[in-house]
Amino acid sequence: MGSMFSKASPEQDPRDQAQVGQKRVAGSDQEDGSSQTAGKASVSKKRFKTAKERKSHFKNTRTWTDDEPKRPKQEDGEKExxxxxxxxxxxxxxxxxxxxxxxxxxxxxxxxxxxxxxxxxxxxxxxxxxxxxxxxxxxxxxxxxxxxxxxxxxxxxxxxxxxxxxxxxxxxxxxxxxxxxxxxxxxxxxxxxxxxxxDSRVYEYLLPSYAFAPPLSNGLSDTPTSDTDVIITNHDRSITKYARVATDEERQRSEQYQISDEQLQNFRDVMAKFEGTHNFHNYTSGRKYNEQASKRHLLSIKVSDPFMIDRTEWLSVKLHGQSFMLNQIRKMISMGVLVVRHKSPLSLIERTFEDKKINIPKAPALGLLLEQPVFQTYNKKVDSRRDADEKKKKEDQPTQQKVHEYINFDANENDMNAFKSKYIYTQVFESEQQERGFETFLLSVDNSLTQDFDYLHSQDGMIPDQCIITTKFTIKQESDDEEQDEDDDKEEKAAKKGKGAASKAKRPAK
Missing domain, CATH: 3.30.70.580 (Pseudouridine synthase I, catalytic domain, N-terminal subdomain)
Known part of the structure; x- marks a missing residue:
């Protein structure tokens, strides 16, 4: 990851309009008693050959006076x-x-x-x-x-x-x-x-292994038990419940959770489903299924082996794609984690690329970072210019004066890794310990008061009807589809009618 504005024409400022009007009047007064049109014609035809004439004309037609304040001149000492x-x-x-x-x-x-x-x-x-x-x-x-x-x-x-x-x-x-x-x-x-x-961008997402622990409901209460409770509501907020967060002892146990080999492989298989070109309208907001911009191409997704940070196991996911929409990566990570936790079929991912609109929650933002952009096409242009210069040198022809360098981060890799460790990774780990973003995220999904996430329990990977949501974008899309169907029907009827008329014309007279 547009807005609409209602604005006046940008071609002319109102002050400019006033000035033009004043100039027009000045032009019409040039000839005694003549019409405005005649005055304008006389002004446009008259040429002012001398400096004195041009100065006089300028003084008569300008739209400001000598007594107006002028912009102060910049002192020599202020020049930059x-x-x-x-x-x-x-x-x-x-x-x-x-x-x-x-x-x-x-x-x-x-x-x-x-x-x-x-x-x-x-x-x-x-x-x-x-x-x-x-x-x-x-x-x-x-x-x-x-x-x-x-x-x-x-x-x-x-x-x-x-x-x-x-x-x-x-x-x-x-x-x-x-x-x-x-x-x-x-x-x-x-x-x-x-x-x-x-050409493309590489993102990294860090998540703790305890995000893959089996779903656990601490029970919902009608009244808050502490200031740290997670508030759970339905769509119209007519029902409000409170979910208790884990105690310190429960957190220590969860932080010791380690992802199994089977879970890790399942997660890699799920994330691999996102590679290639797909319609990601369900993984962002404000996009319709039939919009070309909803289609995105992912070059590769790599899930690292687990690594330990302060006695807590973490995973790194690197996603390389041409471009990403708003919240797309966070929703992809969320879907991958939820499919593994709930042991949903892998075919569910493919269903999310279809036209049915569903609610996919966002994983916490704290684990997301832009690794680096890639400029492969630009670097090829640099290569082409270098090759052309080398050829000209061999032929004793003049070459380009400037030799451009590649755009990449190779020379800065060590500094970037040190920076990530000190200012990014540390911040992500500390924020998760203090804010418990993944715990809050998973509690909200596990204790949902809606049917939005029932697709996670689908045995055949299909999207149940109760999970399909309606928005202004889906309504507009259905309306467009209906209009298209009506147009197709009319064209089909017209074609049949035309064929019938043609066949009658070909029949021999009795």
């Missing part, structure tokens, strides 16, 4: 130093804790705002361009939501070079908090855009 500018891809990583996502968002702290401010302070962006990122052609490879991390991400923009290489990188990092780091920058083609030239 100018530096060479280059279009670059900036490689950076961050822990999303405490930030409201990556993208600029007024009045709340975001990663891009912190990065942009640091670039201005390091003089990589001039003060003249510091008021609007569009002035430097700012673009991002992948957006991340609130609390989501990234070991590697990229923004592209026109950057000043007051320093070069590592000195400039260090200067930018001096103005950043430790949980945001710039790894490097690469000078790119002037037509480069971080989003449109990205």
């Amino acid at each position: 130093a100018r530096f060479p500018k280059r279009k670059v891809a900036l490689l950076f990583g961050y822990s999303g804790t405490g930030y409201y996502g990556l993208q600029f968002n007024p009045n709340v702290p975001t990663i891009e705002q912190a990065l942009f401010d640091a670039l201005v302070k390091a003089r990589a962006i001039s003060k003249d361009n510091s008021t609007d990122p569009k002035k430097v052609q700012w673009g991002r490879t992948a957006r991340t939501d609130k609390g989501v991390h990234a070991a590697g991400n990229i923004v592209s923009f026109k950057m000043q070079l007051p320093l070069t290489g590592k000195e400039l990188v260090d200067s930018i990092n001096e103005h950043l908090p430790e949980q945001i780091r710039v790894w490097d920058y690469v000078e790119v083609f002037r037509s480069f855009h971080a989003k449109t030239m990205c």
